[in-house]
Amino acid sequence: MALSGIQIYKMLPQTNCKECGFPTCLAFAMKLAAKQVELGTCPYVSEESKKQLAESAAPPIRLITLKSNGTEVRAGNEVVLFRHEKTFFNKPGLFLRVKASDPGIAKKVATADTYKVNYVGMDLTIDGYAIEADGDLPAAVKAVREVTKRPLILVGGDASLLDSSLSLLAGEGTLIYAADSSNCEALADVAKKHKASLVVKAETLEALSDLTQKVQAQGVEDMVLDLGGKNLGEWLKLSTQARRLALKNFRPLGYPTIFFAAQNGTDKEAVYAAQAIAKYAGFVVIDTFAPEMIYPLLVLRENIYTDPQKPIQVQPGVYEINSPKPESPVLVTTNFSITYFAVANEVEGSGLPAWLVVTDAEGMSVLTAWAAGKFDAERIAKAIKGFDVASKVSKKRLVLPGHVAVLSGEVEEELPDWEVRVGPREAVDLPAFMKQALN
Amino acid sequence: MPIEIPKDKWPGNIRAITIGATSADGGTRAKAVTVGGGTTMPYLQFEAPTPNKPVIAIEIKSRKPEDWSPLLAEFWGEALADPAQWAKKAEETGADLIVLALTVEDGPDDAVKAVKSVLGATGLPLIVWGPGQAEKDNELLVPVSEATKGERLVLGICEDKNYRTIVATAMANGHLVQARAPMDVNLSKQLNILISDMGMPKDRIIMDPTTGALGYGIEYGYSVMERLRLAALQGDAMTQFPMLVTPGFEAWKTKEAKVGEGVPEAWGDWKARAIHWETLTAMSLVESGADIVVLRHPESVKRVKEAIEELMVAA
Ligand code: SF4
Numbered sequence: 001m002a003l004s005g006i007q008i009y010k011m012l013p014q015t016n017c018k019e020c021g022f023p024t025c026l027a028f029a030m031k032l033a034a035k036q037v038e039l040g041t042c043p044y045v046s047e048e049s050k051k052q053l054a055e056s057a058a059p060p061i062r063l064i065t066l067k068s069n070g071t072e073v074r075a076g077n078e079v080v081l082f083r084h085e086k087t088f089f090n091k092p093g094l095f096l097r098v099k100a101s102d103p104g105i106a107k108k109v110a111t112a113d114t115y116k117v118n119y120v121g122m123d124l125t126i127d128g129y130a131i132e133a134d135g136d137l138p139a140a141v142k143a144v145r146e147v148t149k150r151p152l153i154l155v156g157g158d159a160s161l162l163d164s165s166l167s168l169l170a171g172e173g174t175l176i177y178a179a180d181s182s183n184c185e186a187l188a189d190v191a192k193k194h195k196a197s198l199v200v201k202a203e204t205l206e207a208l209s210d211l212t213q214k215v216q217a218q219g220v221e222d223m224v225l226d227l228g229g230k231n232l233g234e235w236l237k238l239s240t241q242a243r244r245l246a247l248k249n250f251r252p253l254g255y256p257t258i259f260f261a262a263q264n265g266t267d268k269e270a271v272y273a274a275q276a277i278a279k280y281a282g283f284v285v286i287d288t289f290a291p292e293m294i295y296p297l298l299v300l301r302e303n304i305y306t307d308p309q310k311p312i313q314v315q316p317g318v319y320e321i322n323s324p325k326p327e328s329p330v331l332v333t334t335n336f337s338i339t340y341f342a343v344a345n346e347v348e349g350s351g352l353p354a355w356l357v358v359t360d361a362e363g364m365s366v367l368t369a370w371a372a373g374k375f376d377a378e379r380i381a382k383a384i385k386g387f388d389v390a391s392k393v394s395k396k397r398l399v400l401p402g403h404v405a406v407l408s409g410e411v412e413e414e415l416p417d418w419e420v421r422v423g424p425r426e427a428v429d430l431p432a433f434m435k436q437a438l439n
Numbered sequence: 440m441p442i443e444i445p446k447d448k449w450p451g452n453i454r455a456i457t458i459g460a461t462s463a464d465g466g467t468r469a470k471a472v473t474v475g476g477g478t479t480m481p482y483l484q485f486e487a488p489t490p491n492k493p494v495i496a497i498e499i500k501s502r503k504p505e506d507w508s509p510l511l512a513e514f515w516g517e518a519l520a521d522p523a524q525w526a527k528k529a530e531e532t533g534a535d536l537i538v539l540a541l542t543v544e545d546g547p548d549d550a551v552k553a554v555k556s557v558l559g560a561t562g563l564p565l566i567v568w569g570p571g572q573a574e575k576d577n578e579l580l581v582p583v584s585e586a587t588k589g590e591r592l593v594l595g596i597c598e599d600k601n602y603r604t605i606v607a608t609a610m611a612n613g614h615l616v617q618a619r620a621p622m623d624v625n626l627s628k629q630l631n632i633l634i635s636d637m638g639m640p641k642d643r644i645i646m647d648p649t650t651g652a653l654g655y656g657i658e659y660g661y662s663v664m665e666r667l668r669l670a671a672l673q674g675d676a677m678t679q680f681p682m683l684v685t686p687g688f689e690a691w692k693t694k695e696a697k698v699g700e701g702v703p704e705a706w707g708d709w710k711a712r713a714i715h716w717e718t719l720t721a722m723s724l725v726e727s728g729a730d731i732v733v734l735r736h737p738e739s740v741k742r743v744k745e746a747i748e749e750l751m752v753a754a
Binding site: 082083084115116117118119205206209210231232233234236237240241244245248250252267268270271274275278279290291292293294295296297299300302303304306308311312337338341345348349428 | 440441442444445482483484485506571622651653654655656657658659661662665666669692693694695697703704705706707708709711712715716718719722723726727742743745746749750751752753
């Protein structure tokens with residue numbers, strides 16, 4: 001945890017020489033605590049203090065980066081327990097587990113590797129692969145590397161096998177799974193040699209802390225924890241406890257975690273992975289490549305990891321609902337995702353065609369945007385003109401959300417050749433309005 | 440090395456609330472259901488046991504729904520046209536509670552008849568929803584409330600527009616209310632205050648903070664529920680009510696669940712996807728503090744039930 005000004009002051013020379021540009025060491029310490037100055041500005045800080053201060057400034061959960069020459073996946077650096085308190089930063093990497101013994105391994109990975117799904121304008125994909133060493137691991141690594149550029153996790157406890165496999169992945173950041181009390185020394189050596197990250201695994205948080213310290217003493221800093229939760233309740237408990245401890249600056253557990261979603265069978269995989277995404281996993285390994293499961297998991301991850309201060313926004317533009325024709329009405333709304341979804345869903349569900357114009361209201365709902373001056377006649381007119389809506393329709397009919405009925409006069413002035421109508425206040429009432437009022 | 444696990448001690452707790460009255464309590468239910476009572480954030484049993492597990496309500500309608508997914512019709516079949524048969528099947532499917540949603544086509548007599556037939560067909564406690572239009576809700580829920588005095592039904596949907604009538608009839612007839620506010624901590628609180636100010640006993644309010652589906656605003660619902668739960672534990676009496684949410688309704692109106700054709704190939708198998716959509720929506724809300732989840736598909740019911748069992752085991 002960050003140190004207070006007083007705590008920092010105790011580590012400074014306390015000579016008040018003013019060379020840092022502050023009248024006293026205490027004043028400088030206060031600025032340091034507020035992260036407004038750099039420690040280097042004081043020429044007289046001891047090496048010991050420098051080290052302590054650097055440690056205290058380190059994030060409570062170490063940032064672990066897995067990388068290949070294609071993409072990278074980051075986990076850690078989280079600072080809160082609940083997403084509304086700030087945000088969750090690094091989305092847990094979703095890895096697909098494949099088996100070295102599987103003769104079809106390359107094909108399986110190649111298929112998964114092309115998987116891409118679009119969600120509100122973003123392309124979402126799987127992040128990498130975990131290769132299980134149940135067969136010839138180096139051969140499997142070679143085969144997989146021929147078809148994907150994404151980061152890898154090597155799953156197997158045999159140090160020499162991992163050593164030879166990692167030699168094939170020089171220059172990458174790979175994750176090895178897993179060191180326990182029986183093999184941690186050998187695996188730590190391998191991890192160190194290849195600059196790999198190492199999963200450390202134990203049955204209790206105490207045993208896990210002992211192990212991470214042991215591994216760290218051997219010179220490995222990049223670790224990932226396997227907390228060993230055997231069911232949903234146990235994982236929730238361990239994961240919450242580890243996160244709380246880490247946030248309180250308990251260094252031995254200050255690492256991201258890895259979770260195997262299919263540990264109790266593929267039937268439960270989706271639910272297990274969903275809990276892991278919400279409840280603090282850094283890496284989630286799944287066993288099933290099934291688009292119908294991966295898509296919802298990727299969307300869930302996107303949702304949980306959006307910044308609560310900066311909601312998901314929809315790209316402003318003209319959205320076509322139910323194949324609109326030139327005579328279909330033009331509906332207007334803002335680009336707050338929930339507002340957009342509510343309107344689009346209701347209209348889509350009704351089966352009635354419409355052009356939906358989404359204005360740039362900085363991601364605010366209709367009422368909020370109106371109150372904040374981000375959704376007014378001028379902006380609406382600008383969107384209609386900017387997206388050249390007139391060229392798409394034969395009947396220039398514009399429907400305003402009921403909440404901004406007051407704007408209709410001004411919109412008429414801005415768009416004189418349009419017929420401006422006031423729609424309902426709530427999206428649910430849109431289908432009825434469209435059926436009755438727009439014929 | 441020994442570790443001291445950080446534990447939260449909260450001044451507040453969620454009220455334990457009982458839905459449904461057995462004959463001993465003046466009703467006709469075979470059993471009542473108690474929800475809430477928690478004293479920690481969800482399932483942190485190393486701090487305190489979770490006294491009552493979250494329950495699953497299955498949603499049925501008074502008339503055959505024309506706009507429901509064929510994937511749902513596939514399972515419920517003919518029962519869709521008969522609320523009594525549907526309720527019975529829902530009970531067999533694993534429901535702890537039944538939600539009966541009335542429709543705009545129903546008149547007061549139809550509504551009372553449907554409710555009575557469901558009460559006759561199943562021994563489970565019942566939640567009754569109006570069609571969701573303030574005036575129509577009042578028109579149907581008042582006679583339903585009167586005709587079922589003492590059953591401890593939950594009457595919904597009680598919003599800022601129509602709470603007075605519904606609260607009054609619930610108070611007069613020994614029922615509970617489902618207080619619904621649109622995904623906002625303060626609006627939820629405010630509605631609970633208005634309802635309490637009318638004299639409604641605090642053990643007869645269920646909060647419905649509303650939710651979006653996965654991909655359609657679930658992050659707001661998720662955070663609002665966590666915040667309501669935290670506020671309750673911190674001692675804010677007007678948030679200390681169990682929460683009901685409707686992941687079934689929300690998930691099944693998304694395109695991902697509803698549409699089988701003309702969607703991207705990357706969405707995968709329709710049926711499996713639709714069930715994941717409902718299950719993961721529900722699971723996220725269970726994790727963030729839901730006490731009652733209202734579902735529609737039997738497979739989602741099974742998966743969420745299993746998940747709840749696992750969360751209830753004190754590890
Ligand atoms: S330069 Fe260092 S020693 Fe001098 S006043 Fe600033 S903090 Fe103190």
